[in-house]
Amino acid sequence: MENTTVISGGKPTVMVTNDDGIEGPGILALVQVLVSTHRYNVLVCAPDSEKSAVSHCITWLHPIAAKKVHINGATVYAVSGSPADCASLGVSKTLFPSIPDLVISGINQGSNCGYHIVYSGTVAGAREAFLNGVPAISISYDWVRGKSNINDFTLAAEACLPIINGVLVELRNKTYPQRCFLNVDLPCNVANHKGYKLTKQGKSIIKMGWRQVTSDTEGGKMLSTMVNSTASAESDTSTTPAENLYFAREVRGAQVDEDDNDHCFLQEGYITVTPLGAVTNAEIDCHTYLKEWLPKVAERSSPSAL
Structure with missing residues (x-):
């Protein structure tokens, strides 16, 4: 499905989902910051309870329920499904009358770097929107017990506004790349972050x-x-x-990786921005090895080799 919504002179429409649930502090802070700018039409379609680490699970065998709830300045539904369910429903024109210009999944309580991206329901919410042709961003805050507090989610949301606005400008200009979505992680000391850093997915x-x-x-x-x-x-x-x-x-x-990657730069205090695709390609050296190995397998399976 291609996004048929065209950003014109009106406000862009941003849909928010998450995996911590509709009452999670991260999503409430993000929605509040988006609404307070008066720059967006804000929609919310998020799980009615916590769905952390469910990855890209979808509901298939039974219906899901959507209940309208109240958050000032936004149109909000709490859904009985997974983050991927919420993203899919929210961009389908079944729940809302139009396709959003941008889907934002988060703000997650805890970072999503390296291999944790595979488990993350937050990343899956953005990935599902991407699979449906809608630009998407997943956002996670590196929550550390004893150091972080609830106000850090608001600081994290505010720190992401330039990225959100930048993506929407590129969408309006029809210059935004269509082959990836963005995974953003904010450092624990978000008030004193070192700026944005384009990174790659590591192996932490x-x-x-x-x-x-x-x-x-x-x-x-x-x-x-x-x-x-x-x-x-x-x-x-x-x-x-x-x-x-x-x-x-x-x-x-x-x-933990030693090389330059998302987790490394996050721990150094940067806001990491990692482009992701629907799937991660295999390591190049594995591809090289298997390119030589596979023909040998075929040869060994022939009758003459037995």
């Missing part, structure tokens, strides 16, 4: 393991401190029913 990732828990143990939210934020106490398997075993994820370490 939190290494996960499992521990046995009771059936009522609550899960946690993965933050950039490389530890798991959880409300549960220490594991206690004494009350686990005999017929079931229960396991919860836990952090076992981290893999």
